[in-house]
Amino acid sequence: MGGVVSRKMFYQSAAGHPGGTDDADRAGSTDRWVVVTPFHVLRLGPAPTVFGIVGPTGLYDDAMQCNNLPPDPQGTSPAGAHIRFLIEGPHGGMIHSTVPPGQINRAMQHKTVSEFWYVLEGHGQLWRRDGNEEQTVDLLPGVTVDIPVGAAFQYRNVGESDLRFICVTMPPWTGDDEAVPAEGTWTSTLDG
Numbered sequence: 001m002g003g004v005v006s007r008k009m010f011y012q013s014a015a016g017h018p019g020g021t022d023d024a025d026r027a028g029s030t031d032r033w034v035v036v037t038p039f040h041v042l043r044l045g046p047a048p049t050v051f052g053i054v055g056p057t058g059l060y061d062d063a064m065q066c067n068n069l070p071p072d073p074q075g076t077s078p079a080g081a082h083i084r085f086l087i088e089g090p091h092g093g094m095i096h097s098t099v100p101p102g103q104i105n106r107a108m109q110h111k112t113v114s115e116f117w118y119v120l121e122g123h124g125q126l127w128r129r130d131g132n133e134e135q136t137v138d139l140l141p142g143v144t145v146d147i148p149v150g151a152a153f154q155y156r157n158v159g160e161s162d163l164r165f166i167c168v169t170m171p172p173w174t175g176d177d178e179a180v181p182a183e184g185t186w187t188s189t190l191d192g
Contacts, residue, residue, distance in 0.1 A: 039177070077179075088172050097167050105155050108181060118143075119140060122141075127186070129152045
């Protein structure tokens with residue numbers, strides 16, 4: 001394990017699972033949870049143990065998950081898409097991405113994660129380049145694509161409505177420093 005990067009405390013709920021951080025969650029709790037790396041949680045109690053994983057959507061353990069699509073974007077990807085966190089586990093994560101009409105996102109490369117995309121609606125284009133090939137593909141409803149680790153990629157919305165797609169990362173997203181700028185094929189509309 002790495003050094004302590006956050007002292008945010010999580011408290012065990014009455015059901016025995018980590019809860020939130022407010023006073024109502026602390027009532028009657030004897031165990032505390034401390035984030036010790038961006039992705040691991042240490043249980044502080046009679047027998048300290050690594051319990052679970054913290055991702056962009058919060059703390060989770062081995063329990064099954066069921067989430068709804070958040071009504072509003074929760075952030076922006078390093079490339080520039082508006083994102084909503086859907087689900088994350090120890091082996092991967094899933095987000096919903098939206099790119100408005102006319103937007104050309106920044107070209108990026110990932111250091112350690114690969115991605116699978118499934119296009120829900122809209123019309124876009126994805127440019128990708130790795131050591132062996134370079135290609136541009138249309139992003140239309142029903143299309144699936146992959147972004148291999150280390151491949152440079154850039155995408156844009158060429159339609160009249162929002163481009164929306166599901167993105168699965170493997171392993172889980174490690175943070176904004178996971179993505180590094182790359183030389184793309186189009187000029188981004190996001191950088192002035």
